[in-house]
Amino acid sequence: MINIDKLAREFADTVSGQSPDLACAALLIARLEHPHLNPKPSLECLDRMGVEARQQLADGGSKTQRTQFEILSRYLFRERGFTGNSTDHEDPRNSCLNQVLDRRTGIPVTLGIVFLEVAKRAGVRAAGVSFPGHFLVRLQAESSERNRLPLVIDPANSGRIMAEGDCRELLHQHLGDDSEFDLRLLEPVNAKQIIVRVLENLKRMYVRLRSFPQARNVTELLLAVKPSGAVDLRDRGLLAYHLRDFSGALRDLEAYLHITGRSRNDDVPVNRQMEHEQIWEHIKMLRRRVASLN
Template structure:
């Protein structure tokens, strides 16, 4: 994790109450180390629920990971009890939807979509409120426990869940209560985003490919990066950027943003490291030119370190 610094204490200062800063810093160092260890695994070795909880642990002083995992097991047990022995894929989906959305009330948080708690799996399980990607993680993890093949899909602007493979696969919008989306609806969503006739599922079937676990975690972190940017919480934003780059070290946008944030925090060596790497991996000529100019300006300041 190049140019990383330990940021746990300040990240929780606004919501940690009167607890000692040293105590918070130690807890967060532990959470950061756990995240680094998780990121070292190949994708097939990453437990999605544990990964999502590791994200939560970076921003919360106390996290009962065991309780959250036990809740997923309990949800699966409840669903399993509703499934007849001769159930097919559709029966399993109906049972899962009935328990999660109709009976327990899991739903999208439309009133406060950008509340950071919507991105923390333990909080989503406790409050039964989330955003598309965290509700999808709940759905995928419960589905896996009942033998239902479910995958996340990084559909543009709105994360979806895919059940099954091939022509019989179902695309579900779990933010809307697990409703199945026909191809025509998916095409309409693409038209709304990019203009009519620009993209379609038939012309771009890769839009429905299952996301890797690493991609899911990065997308969760990108949500948090945006939230903390809008809330003007630079230390939490730095935490989220560093976690995303721990999972995928050469993300151009995140390298550039973290480099600029380090610059703003007057941590020049780290800023230069990120910005130079951005120039190496980016294919955006205009941004490369602007960042290269900034690198030249910062070069004379290299050596001083200040972190607010």
């Protein structure tokens, strides 16, 4: 059984600072499914692929960053066979870096982590892109190229190069035909933002599977990354309610309303006011329940 308090403390230490180690953080997330996971074999696997990729770059005599990026993409997706798991997108193993490395399949964000970690070891300039609904990877361009479409690939689709039309189509798939593509959607994100995306994907998956204890554990890690995250505090409270931890639910939901404010001001969106009223009803019921247990 996992000691979530201990894991959350270790996770908070790992993700603190400006440049947390992406692979180490991802392997700590994997301990939610594999409590006794030894990270060493997975890190050694990334190291080996980094050495092999660097050798391929040297053999190819590549000079440009774009060519290096393309060689690395071919190495990972054609030679090593990494691919998106299109048959069981909600398999928790897709979010566990150790399983992605072993099975060579996963979801876009974890496949993107593999690409970024091997790129770092091979000396290739790559960055993650938190595109709406689908994580992408791009060449880390020079500042003079920021107003042009960068080289972007889809890590879950055999490293397919994404033209602007492909990006626009992908955006419409996730946000609807009225959504407008903008180059700012392809801005690079940092390691902490990638870690949060992995956790948010995993939380949604567990909730859909009604695996509420696991979803609450994920929320503990999200709060370790961003302790003031009001939405995660609310979600932890609602998950505690589902798990009949009424004291924990009351504590978190009261804190959520305190942070976000129960206001009837016209400046507060109607949906936020309605949500606050629903949370307030939960709190009143929880207070009665907790009082009856004392």
